[in-house]
Amino acid sequence: MIGHNQVIFEEIMLRQKLSVEVVSANGLSDSLELPSPCVELRFAGQSFTTTVKRKVRCPVWSEKTMFDVLDKERLPSLALEAYVYNVIDGYQFFLGKVRISGASFSDSSDEIVKDYQLKGRMFKRSKGVLLLRVFLKNEAPVSQVIPSPVLGLPVQAPADAVVKYIQPNFEDGVIVGRKCYLFVRVVKARCLPDVDVDQKPDPYVEVNAGNLRSITNSVAEEQNPEWNSTFAFSRRQLDNAQITRIYVVVYDGFTDDSVGLISFDLSDIPERSRNDKPVVPKWHQLIDQSGRTAQGELMLSVWKGVQSDEAFCDSWKSDWLEASVAVRPHIVPKVYSLPRLWCLRVHIIEFKCIALACGSKIVEAYVTVVVGGQRKTTKRMKKPLAHYVWDEELTFIAAEPFEDDLQISIQAHLGPGRDKVVGRIIIPVQTVQRRVGGLSSAKLEHQWHDLQVPPNAAVANGAGDELTVPSCHIHLTTCLDSEYGAHYGSGDHTDEISNPPLVGLLEVGIIGARGLPPIKRKDGRFSSHPYCVVRYGRKWVRTRTIINNRDPLFQEQYSWDVYDTATALIVGVFDNAQVEESSSGAYKGVNIGKIRIHLSDLQPGRIYCHAYPLLVLQPSGVKKMGELCLSVRFTSKSLTNMVRMYGSPNLPKMHHRDPLQILIEDLQFHAVQIVAFRLSQMDPPLCKEAVEYMCDVQSHLWSMRKSKVNFYRIMSALSIFITFWRRFLYVCSWENPAITLLVHGVFLLALMFHQFILPSTLLFTFFSIVWNYRHRPTHPSHVDIKISLTDTVHPDELNEEFDTFPTSRSSSLTMMRYDRLRCVASRIQTVMGDVAACGERITALTTWRDPTATAVFGLFTLAAAVTLCFTPWKVVAAMVGLYTMRHPKLRRKTPSFAWNFCRRLPHKGDSLL
Structure with a gap:
């Protein structure tokens, strides 16, 4: 058994790779102007681009890269291609290429450097020599994790899982790179000729740019058709194909x-x-292939622009040539607007009925409430079937437009598997009264409803006696709470309900990704069709899908209004399984990875451009799935609104006035299911697995690793007090008499000048804030492998973390006890996380984690220190004492400003994997 595992281990470790070293180049150009060359390597769907050497005719790179050889049998049929470009103002001009067959690759690492003559395209000759060193080698990937619970080997973590700074070239105020396109908008035609006397044409238009072609829809039997279609051709594709002319041809279908x-x-x-007016379409006279004037005119407009052009979103892209016509609707970008969620609260008060029977019958009854796929029941009461008082509230999640009904039924439990419906009622959800903006619960109407009694509603007890229920009534209260649905359902504040002040604008630029893993398809091939999903508030964004590219360039920019900086931006990368089915299942996408950026980490006005590693936790350990390049900018609109936002309650007002008696995880789970169903019905659909992955559905489940993480977070937050206590014990031990005597002197001076204790402490805090400004974070927080303990976790703990819930243990007793332990431990884990977050928020006051909050707190400490210098401490103590012991009528029900300010401070919970 050990030998078999060792063989598997060696197969995992010894994965073949192609090593390529770009050494240098000679004689690239004969012109007087010096080129700025770079080399792009392509092999088996993978690519690598060297740095650009500015103004040099014989550049020297000496840059190495590794390509995965996924299929050794197909290696002789593959080829390594090296393209040499001259980069001028962001544009790449072709200089030459080299093509090396896979059959010529050597397995020796001592392979010498060879020079390869550059070749041009069909009508262009190239000069110059490119020096490369190419060979095959067996090497384990950097992010390869060792899955070996049997062998007992420790889990290894990626070595390069760090956030990297990038320097993209931004223009015109945008935060994405410039991507040039040629736009062709075909509007309509007129006076087209007939096919014959009895047949009118079925015209359509084809835009021809070399091997890039696109067509409009065919209009049946119309001489004056209208299309209103826009086509976007990549300038890079046109330059690489050396296209100098485009043709717009009208055909008869x-x-x-x-x-x-x-x-x-x-x-x-x-x-x-970007600031120019839209190009106005013009009429153009058609000509035939010989250049003579033909019958008919075509209205169109042609211009050169970038991806920020307003016509880009609704245009057909030349990047979609590899996708079939049936697949193209599933790869377009989309902006999703989440449905407005409401919290449906059903308060079951009492039930009355008239029971006709001889004697007093004891019946065990309960109420069942069903809303869509949500089903809940009240507690069971055993008494004579006449009057039941439950006074119990059931909570559900509903979404606009309300399509489901509220189904309430009274059921009698007669025995194991024997439940009888006594009466039922169906209430449309859209007729339920609504509470918007935290209205008082006293305004809700208590209603009596007559229940419909089924024809066979004769209830029998165990002795065989029957009783008949001719009529019954239920007393209940129903309402739809907007604030609960907005907060607990979507996890974010909504401007439509609470109407908070606008504090800023969030701009996100999705530049691209690199090093994404290939996905295995059902036919055994490997390919990758990535796209990104951005989640913030009720607006979700899906980028376009890049077909068969492991290093996609999206260059798409989106923006959101920000009403609270204590929120997070989530960007996920997925593989589009609708392009072609993967081995994981039909049309089941693959989660490649995601990142989370807390808005409080962003300094207003600064552009953050970084490459974030995509880390995924698997049963075998943490694995790096590539990198995602993002640019993020938060612009503050009003400092007054920002300070007001920090002082406003973090939770809805209804949470303090009428709190819910239910687990929040239950509401969030049903909210995610509703959102996933609605997004799966849109065009293009967003699969359920992607929505659940973006919403962290299973993040609250028990994990030994997470419990250890939260414990260490608590110890880290309390480290300053532990350090102080240890140093105090060191002073008391007189191990160093000089230090002990010095502390005694400071203590005596503090007693003599006690009025300076508090100002000195505040001044020390202020100077600590100023001192820590040098060490402020340079990039938003990201997943930290060390904090998450994924580099030291035992394989058995990962096996437990990825175990099914309920557990798959064979013994029923073990299963019951194990599930009970996991449920209790998950609550303990949540409490530990909250305690750790509280300590981390206090620490964040002086560490510039939230720049705005730290600046406000620093100014407050400075002002308080100056004020206390001229204020007697007795007056301050009297004010604090009187304020603490103030009358309850002078207290407000919502938390204080200091508490709300502290609740909005960032913590390390967003840095956990």
């Missing part, structure tokens, strides 16, 4: 004959900047 065409030279097409 009935005969597929050309009606006429219009051609444009790329050098004559105007360039449209």
Whole structure:
């Protein structure tokens, strides 16, 4: 058994890779202007680009990279391609290429450097030599984790799982790179010729740019058709194919004959900047293939622009050429607006009925309430079937538009598996009264409802006697709470309900990803079709899908209004299984990874450009799935609104006036299920697995690793008090008499000048804040492997963490006890996390984790220190004492400003994996 595991271990470790070293190049250009070359390597769907050497004719790179050889049998049919470009103002101009067959690769690491003559394309000759060193080697990936519970080997973590700073080139106030496109908008045509006397044309338009072609829909039997279609051709693809002219051809769909065409030279097409007005379409006379005037005119507009153009979102992209027509609707970008969630509260008060029977019958009854897929019951009461008083509240989640009904039924339990419906009622959810903005519960109406008695509602007891229920009534209260649904359902504040002040604007630029893993398909091939999903508030964004690319460039920018900085931005990367089915199942996407950025970590006005590692925790350990390059900018709109936001309650007002008697995880679970169902019905759909992954559905489940993490977080937050106590014991031990005497002197001086104790402490705190400004974070917080203990976790603990719930243990007794232990431990884990977060928030007051909050607190400490210097301490003590012992009528029900300020401070919970 050990030998078999050892063989598997060696197969996992010894994975073949292709090592390529770009050494240098010679004689790239004969022109007087010095080039700025770079080299792009391509192998088996993977790519690597070297740095750009500025103004040099014989550049030296000496840069190495590794490519995965996923299929050794196909290696002779593959090829390594090296493209040399001249980079001028962000554009790449082709200089030459080298193609090396996979059959010529050597297995020796002592392979010498070889020079390869650059080759041009069909109509272009190239000069120059590229020096490469290429060989095969067996090496384990950096992020490879050792899955070996049997062998007992420790779990290894990725070595390069750190946030890296990137320097993209931004222009015109945007925070994404410039990606140029050629836009062609086909509006309509007129006076097209007939096919014959009895047949009108079925015209459609084809835009032809070399091997890049796109067509409009065909309009049946119309001489004056309208299309209003826009096409976007990548300028990079046009330059690589050396396209200098595009053709717009009108065809007849009935005969597929050309009606006429219009051609444009790329050098004559105007360039449209971001602030220019939209290009107005113009009429163009059609010509035939010989250049003579043809019958009919075509209205269109052609211009050069970038991806920030307003026509880009609704246009057909040339990047979609590899996707079939049936797949294209599933790869387009989409902005999702989440449904408005409400908390449906059903208060079951009492039940009365008329029971016709001889004698007093004892019946065990309960109430069942069903809303959509949510089903809950009250406690069971055993008494004569006449009058039951429950006074119990059941809580559900409902979403607009309200499509479900509220189904309430009274059931009698007659024995094991024998439940009888005594009466039922169906109430449409849209007729339930609503509470918006935290209205008082005294305004709710208590209602009596007549229940519908089923025809066979004869209830029998164990002795065989029966009783009949001719009529019954239920007393209940129902309402829809907007604040609870908005907060606990979506996890974010909503401006439509509570109407908070606008504090800023969040801009997110999704630049691209690199090093994404290939996904195995059902036919055995490996490919990757990545796309990103951005979640913030009720607005979710899905980028376009890049077909078959492990290093995609999205260059898409989106923005959100911010009403609270104590919120998080979540960006996830997924593989689009609808392009082609993966081995995991039909149309079941693969979760590649996600990152979480807390808005309080962002300094207003600064652009954060970093590459975040995509880390995923698996049963075998943590694994790096690539990197995601993002640019984030938070712009503050009003400092007054910002301070007001820090002082407002973190939870809805209803939470303090009428709190829910239910686990919040239950509401959040049902809210996620509703959101997942609604998003799966949109076009393009967002799969349920992606929504649950973005919402961290199973984050509250028990884990030994997370419990240890929260314990160490508590110890870290209390370390300052532990250190103080240890040093105090050291002073008391007189091990160093000089230090002990010095402390005694300071203590005596503090007794003599006690009025300076508090100002000195506040001044020390202020100077600590100023001192810590140098060590403020340079990038938003991200997953920390050391804090998460994923680098030291035992494989058995990971096996327990990824165990099913309920557990898959064979013994029924062990299963019951194990599940009970996990449920109790999950509550303890949550409490430990809250305690740790409280200590970390206090620590964050002086560490510039939240720049705005630290600045406000620093100014407060400075002002308080100056004020206390001129204020007698007796007056201060009297004010504090009187304020603490004030009358209850002078207290407000919501928390104080200091408590709300502290609750909005960041903690390390967002840095956990």
